[in-house]
Amino acid sequence: MPVPLSYSYRNLLTRRMTTALTAGGMSLVVFVFAATLMLAEGLRQTLVSTGSPTNAVVLRKGSETEVQSGIERSQASVVTTRPEIAVAPDGTAMAAREVVVLIGLPRASTGKISNAVIRGTDVKSLALRPQVRLARGREPRRGSTEVMVGKNVAKGFTGTQIGDRLRFGKREWEVVGVFDAGNTGFSSEIWADGDQVMRSFGRDAYSIVVAGLRDAGAYEAFQIGVEGDPRLTAETFRETRYYEKQSEMMAKFLRILGVSLTIIFSLGAMIGAMITMYSAVANRVPEIGTLRALGFGRGSILAAFLAESVFLSLLGGAMGLGAAAVLNFFTFSTTNFQTFSELAFKFALTGDIIMLSLGFSVFMGILGGLPPALRASRLQIVEALREA
C-alpha cells in the first residue's frame, strides 16, 4: 500500500523556512539554466529568421563575412544574369548588389562606441527581404544621403532618431525612417543607398550579391553555375545557412558557458536538496518506524520521501522558470565576435525550454533525494521506534 501523496507535500509545509531556502537555491539554478537556453534559442531564432530559404548570398571566395567580402562590378553583373534568378514584374532580375561597412556609433545606454552595420542597398534589397517593413517615417530616396535605421539601432544608439544626422564617410546622412525587421539581424542595421555608400567610403567593389531564386530547389544549379564560372572567384550560400554560420562561434561560446555553469550550479543545488532530505529523514525516524509498523512497505517509504524531494525541486523549478519568464521581455545586445558588429536578440522561452528546465529540476530532486530516501526505507522498525 502506498503512502498518500499528501504526506509528502504536507511535510514540506511544516518546515517552511527549510523548504523555502532549499527551493530558493534550486530556483536560482533553474533560472540560470533556463536563461542560458533562452539566450541560445533567441540567438538561433534571430539568425535563422534573418535569411530567407529562397535567397542565395554570393561572397568572395574564402571570406567569412559580408564585411570582409568584395565582388567587383563586372563580377556582380555576371552573377545577376544567372538564369536561376527569379524575374521581377518589371522584367529585371530579382537580385541586389549590396555593400556592407561597419561604423562606430555611441551606444545609448553607456555612451561607449559599438559597431553598427551600414548596408548600402540596391533597388531590389527591400523586395528580397519581405520581413523588413517600414515602421515610421519614409524610405530613403535613391541616390540621396538619406538612411533608414533598424528598430534596434533606433533603440540602442544615440543620434539615430528620425531627423537626426549621422556623420560617416565624410558626409552627413539624414535619418528619414525606422524599419522593423522583426526578430532578425536586419533590425540591428542602417540602410542607405548603395552607390552613395560606395562613393563615400571610396570603394569600387560590392560586398555581396543577394539573389532571389525562382524556387528553393534552384539553389544547387545556381551554386554550381556561380562557383564553376571561371570569371568569378565567388562562393554561394543559402541565406538562412549564411546567417546561421555567422553566429556559430558565439553560439558555441554561450553553450560552453551555459553547460559548465549549469553543471557546477546543479551540484550545489543537489547538495542542498540532499541536506534538507537527510534532515527530514533524521527528524522523523520514529515516525517512519510507526509507518512501517502500520504496514507500509519499504518501497512506499522510499517513494514517499522521493516524492517529497521531487515536490521540493518542482517548487524550485517553477519559481526559477517564473523568474526566467520575465526575461522574455528583455533584449540582449552584444557584439557578434565573427562579424564584429552589434547584434540584438531576445531571450526566447519555448515549450521545449520549459520542459527541459522542469525535467532538469526533477532530475536534481531525484538525485538529491534518493540517498536520504534509501536511508529512510532501510530503517529497522524496532530500532526506529526505540528512538521515540
Added chain:
Amino acid sequence: MFLIRLVVKNAFRHTLRSFLTILGITVALLAFGLLRTVMDAWHIGVEASSATRLVTRNAVSLIVPLPLSYRERIRGVPGITYVSYGNWFGGIYIDEKNFFANFVVEPESYLALYPEILIDPGQKNDFLRDRKGAIVGRKLAERFNWKLGDTVTLKGTIYPGEWEMVIRGIYDGARPDTDLTTLLFHFSYVDETMKKTTPSRAGQVGFFMLGISDPDLAGEISRAVDATFKNSQAETLTETEKAFQLGFVSMSEAILMAINLVSYVVILIILAVAANTMAMSVRERSAEFAVMKTLGFKGPAIAALVLGESMILSLAGTSLGLALTAPLAQAFGSTLSQYFPVFAVSRQTILLGLFSGLFVGVAAAAVPAWRVWKTPIAESFRRIG
C-alpha cells in the same frame, strides 16, 4: 577553550550534513572563482597594454583602412619615437575551428614597440630577413606542434588566397599576461602580392602603432595626430592602447554583465545551502540550548556558538574551493585557449572569494543565532525536533 572545543564538536556532529555543506560551499566558490577568472581573461588585453603605445585607426571604424602614406606624416608629430603599422589578417589555418589571432605587421618597428615579445636574436634575424617568415607565440606553437622551419599555410579571409609562410621564430612573454597565441608575419609580403592582384587594395593598413617617449603626453600627441588628418580622405582616431583594448571589451559588455551577475547568484546559492544547514542544526538543538541557558549561559554567548559553527563550515568550504580554483582554471583555460589566450586566477579573485566565504558564514548564522538568543527558555523546551 572549552567553548571552542564545543563549537568544533558541534560543527561536525552531523558528519554527513557538515560534509555536504562544506562540499556545497566548495563547489560554489569554484564556480565563483572560475567566473571571475573568465572576466579577468576578457580584460587581459587591457592589462597587458602599455602606457607608451598609441593606436591610430580610421575614425569611421576599425575595418576601414588607412593609407600607408600617412606614416611619414605621423612620424613628423613631435614626441613620437616609433611608428609601426599592420593589419588584422584573419587567416584560417586548415579549418575555422583552429581560430587564432594573426596579424601582418612591419616587423622591425613592431618588435621594437613590443619589448615584452621575447625572441632569440638569431631567430629574430631569420624572421626579419625572410619576407615569408612568421613568428608565433609559444602556446600557439605547442597547440599545433609547430617547429622552426615548418611551413604553415593560412587561408586569407580579408586577403583572398592561400598564404604560405615559414615559422622563423617562437616567442615567449616577458610578462605573465603576454599573449602567446598570436602569429605575426610580414606586411610587405601581403602588400606586394596585393599590388599585383588587386592594386586598389595595396598600400592600405588597418592600424598604426605609435611609440611615445612620455606617457603623460599621450592625450596631446593623440590630438596632434588626429588634427593632422582632419578633413582628409580618411580621418584618424588615435587613442592609448589601453583605451583601444577597452573598446573591444565594451563590445561584449552585455555578456560580461551577465557573467558578473551570475557570479553573485552563485554566492546566493551557497548562502541558501549554508543558511539551511544552520537553521536545521539550531532547530534540532533548541532544547539543548535551553539547557545551556538554564545553566547560566547568556544569549550572546550562545549566539556566538552558532556563529562559530557556521564560520567553521563556511571557511572550510571556502579554503577548499579556493585551493582547487587554480588547478581547475588551468584545465578550463587549456580547453578554451582559442577564446582566452591567458587564463590565470588573480589575487583579487582569491580575496573576493575569501570575503564571500566570510559573508556567507556570518549571514547564514544571523537568523538562527538571533532566534536562539531571543527565544525564552520555556518556549525552547516546549519545542520538539
